[in-house]
Amino acid sequence: MTPSQKVLDQQRELDDLIEAHINNAPRSLQVEPGPSEIGIPCDLRLGYKLLGHPEVADRPRRLPWKAWIGTNVHRGLEELLTLANMSRPSWSENGVDRYQLEQRVTVGQVDGTDISGNSDLYLDGVVWDWKIPGGTTLREYKRNGPGPQYEVQAHEYGLGWELRGYPVTDVAIYFLPRDQEWPQRFLWSAPYNRDLALERLARVDGIAKLTRALGPAALPLLKRRASWCQSCPWRLPGSQDVTRGCPGDPDALEQAASELSDLIA
Ligand code: SF4
Structure with missing residues (x-):
């Protein structure tokens, strides 16, 4: 049955509210990378990020609906675990949270600037991060692990908690399906690796110093x-002209070109 004009008018009204809300959500304008970006392998x-280089990609501006779902799953988990904290018998006596949620941690400095971010959960020595991927990406993580960016991010948050004076034994990324059922969830975990976190931080620090010294002239020098x-x-x-x-990635381009020539040959 076709919706009535009244229902269609209400749909428009609701769409306007939802779209305005999501589009007007505060976005980060910071130039320095956050812990999530320290592990970017490129x-x-x-370098572009550190220079505040204007974005050039000609991408259609889409409503960030999937990101909004992810944000709200984070909020729901925070609410759930806050209630779990408060319902523990010891909480009314000592007020100590078993689940430490959304705490700000500083993982170190890049060219003199603090690199900080909110950590999803610290629980008895384990630093947890929630990810809410779609089905295809989730399958990819199950096959090949979280990839260098997320892996480094997990250890950076571990470093942040350690610098706050908390013991850290493990890091964990809990991939919770955005569009599949609960049994499809996937847990990745590793022993906390301080050296990896420090090494990546030092790499980004070097790039930041280079870009500050040379400006855009540093870009062609970067891998x-x-x-x-x-x-x-x-x-x-x-x-x-970078x-x-x-x-794009030169190796990937080369590989695509050779695959294409194999097909043609
Ligand atoms: S290779 Fe180029 S397009 Fe790909 S991530 Fe690096 S800067 Fe971006």
Whole structure:
């Protein structure tokens, strides 16, 4: 049955409210990378970020609906675990939270600037991070693990908690399905690796110092490595000048070209 005009009018009203709310959510304008970006394997992408280089990717501006779902799953988990804290018998006596939620941690400095972020959960030596991927990405994580960016991010948060004076034994990423059922969830975990966290921080610190010293002239010196190029804000297909935009990962391009020539041959 076709909806009545009244229902269609109400749909428009509701859509306007929902879209305005999601589109007006505060966005980060910070130039320095957060702990989630320290592990980006592409030095050039980090260089653009550190320089505050204008985004060049010509992507259709979509309502960030999936990101909004992820944000609200985080909020729901925080609410659930806050109630779990308060319902523990010892909480009314000592007020100590078993589940430490959304705490701000500083993982170190990049070119003199603190790198801080909110950690989803600290629980008795284990630093947890929630991820809410769609089905295809979730299958990819199950096959190949979380990838370098998320893995480093997990250890950076571990470092942040350690610097706050908390013992850290393990890091864990809990992938909770955005569009599948609960049994499809996937847990990745590793012993906390302080050296990895410090090494990546030092790498980004080096890139930051280089970009501060040379400005955009530093960009051609930075190594490119595929890192979700399709969603990279600085991807400019065919670009010959990385100070304008990046054509993509050279190895990936080479591989695609050789696969194409295999097909043609
Ligand atoms: S398009 Fe890919 S290779 Fe180029 S800067 Fe972005 S992530 Fe790096």
